[in-house]
């Protein structure tokens with residue numbers, strides 16, 4: 001049986017269609033005799049099996065039952081075999097599927113540059129473009145425009161790099177060695193960059209090579225015409241003159257910025273779901289992500305309307321040795337044949353070795369294809385040297401990449417990609433224009449702005465009211481629809497996996513995710529809560545996660561402010577069969593106070609709504625008595641900086657700082673991939689003034705040093721005992737009990753230096769700096785310190801009495817900190833750091849008793865006496 005592929009690229013012979021075209025796939029599905037396992041992936045066989053199963057269930061006549069039963073049996077066997085057999089990797093791309101090596105025509109006036117065209121020679125440029133897959137337009141930017149763009153790039157680099165000056169070569173090493181010479185931003189909106197996007201010659205160049213759409217029925221768009229050229233919002237690059245410093249070389253590579261399978265229509269894209277979040281709708285983890293997604297999630301040949309072309313606007317003369325873009329001329333002609341030789345996308349997903357080419361899947365079905373450094377294709381690539389002000393454009397099917405700079409010149413360029421307005425759905429087009437308008441606010445517009453951006457006035461409202469307000473809800477709805485359709489009812493694990501798949505391969509979600517989710521599971525299982533509380537249900541992912549770990553009869557109450565998300569969460573919970581355990585409460589903690597008080601206490605709390613509110617919220621729950629001894633609190637999204645930074649006792653998160661330093665919690669941090677989660681357990685409360693408690697009062701604001709209440713530190717508890725505990729805990733490596741005891745007994749009341757009574761400042765200073773490395777008291781230094789302090793401020797008799805004990809307490813606190821930091825938190829610390837607590841522990845003992853204590857008491861008495869006399 002011969003079926004012509006829908007691509008019309010080749011006649012495909014069923015069943016061994018090399019590209020598994022849709023026509024063949026459909027016919028395979030209806031023919032029980034096809035040896036499917038030879039050509040399909042396990043998931044594709046599984047799909048066929050499920051379809052056949054549904055067919056059997058719907059069979060009415062005995063004949064149908066028999067025929068469909070046979071097919072089901074065949075597929076069942078095939079499925080078992082497919083699962084048993086490790087997926088065979090399809091053939092690696094071969095040299096034969098690449099184009100012939102091509103020499104490029106040079107510029108007649110200057111052989112150092114590739115042949116180029118003026119934008120008024122659109123026809124000539126188009127013919128070159130069709131042959132080679134790229135073309136250079138010259139004189140696109142005026143020298144003054146190049147200069148202004150270069151200056152803008154320098155200004156932004158100088159602003160972000162202290163000490164960098166464009167005219168001072170010795171400061172260029174301060175620039176970050178960004179691998180590809182790119183800025184952090186996904187898209188840059190500075191005046192000259194935005195002006196270049198609306199430049200009439202840039203427009204003419206893109207217009208000359210992009211396929212035309214013509215008229216479209218029901219064209220509903222902020223752009224005037226389906227053939228309006230829309231430009232992408234992209235960024236710039238800078239390559240330093242690496243002849244000066246080899247370390248400045250940027251990475252070299254060859255790639256495609258599209259996912260070849262989705263581009264060819266062999267896999268679906270989600271490009272029409274893009275909504276270009278800016279502040280209002282932003283997903284803070286992926287700002288401007290959709291502008292990047294539209295570069296890689298192109299619906300190319302599978303879409304009747306056309307393609308994108310990529311472009312580099314060159315700002316400085318760029319010779320072969322200056323580094324920059326290279327292309328594989330003519331690759332667009334070989335693209336389909338090459339893709340066929342790759343086989344299934346699944347076989348090309350990950351990079352397993354230096355020899356392997358691989359595809360990286362990105363948001364909205366996009367992706368990029370990376371060629372290994374050993375691939376023979378490198379021999380076919382050609383550098384495209386061009387003058388300042390030239391615009392290089394290439395077909396997205398042309399393999400391209402960059403060469404590192406080896407010269408004494410900078411390379412600087414702006415990226416601009418273009419496509420036709422008629423390619424976008426109305427929802428996407430209006431949302432895009434609204435987002436660009438907001439990002440370009442206050443910047444000058446040219447008459448081409450309606451075409452390239454979709455608006456003509458800086459303040460003109462671009463979204464008509466008849467369209468649904470654009471919101472992230474569409475992404476959330478898509479996610480839920482996907483999950484409900486792909487996970488079996490009652491299968492909680494399947495539902496979690498479906499969410500994760502959507503997140504990884506379709507669009508990023510805000511759920512806690514697999515990696516941190518495992519820590520969340522462990523915390524729930526360890527605590528076995530009867531009543532759990534979650535703040536921030538979102539789509540119900542974490543609610544389902546928690547629910548499946550709860551013991552029988554337990555409940556999770558999940559609070560969600562957004563009514564739509566609450567609805568999605570309920571749907572997920574029900575689909576996962578967890579509705580008996582989970583109740584979604586609409587509102588905020590404040591609004592739901594009464595209800596929460598009725599449900600309290602909670603023995604497990606998951607904070608995952610707004611990080612900025614965590615501290616306030618937990619203190620509210622504490623004040624309402626909703627948290628009790630043993631309550632475990634898990635907080636998501638701690639950190640976001642480096643793994644090491646998030647672990648510090650004092651990090652950038654107020655909530656983490658609170659639980660890590662509070663006497664009421666024992667807290668641990670677990671890293672995920674971009675950030676981590678904090679798991680804290682509420683410790684037993686110590687009644688104020690109760691046994692083991694030191695009464696140290698200070699006036700509210702003045703810290704005037706009165707140590708009132710009649711008890712001294714050593715009256716209230718035994719520091720000797722504390723020091724003994726420290727030794728014992730180290731010996732038994734029982735850090736948790738040390739932490740518990742220490743916080744309960746000591747840190748509950750005496751304040752730290754700088755915030756406690758003034759005498760604590762003095763005592764901590766003395767215990768820290770008046771001892772040698774061999775723990776000998778440096779008495780002269782102590783005497784000078786006391787004398788100078790007493791010149792500024794006198795000490796009350798009670799302060800004098802408590803001073804040596806506060807010195808011991810300061811040393812104990814330091815010892816405790818070092819023990820926890822280097823033996824518990826940073827378990828990979830070196831041996832010296834690990835042992836550093838011992839010095840301070842020994843100092844505690846010296847200060848509690850014996851000659852050192854006596855020397856301290858004497859020194860203080862002398863200083864107080866001398867101060868009184870003067």
Ligand SMILES: C[S@@+](CC[C@H](N)C(=O)[O-])C[C@H]1O[C@@H](n2cnc3c(N)ncnc32)[C@H](O)[C@@H]1O
Pocket residue numbers: 510511512513535536537538539540541542543559560561562565587588589608609610613
């Ligand atoms: C990061 S998502 C939660 C993710 C979810 N826990 C998961 O892992 O699947 C944050 C959610 O908190 C909700 N939210 C934000 N502020 C809130 C508040 N003050 N009270 C309740 N929910 C809030 C948002 O609407 C959003 O659905």
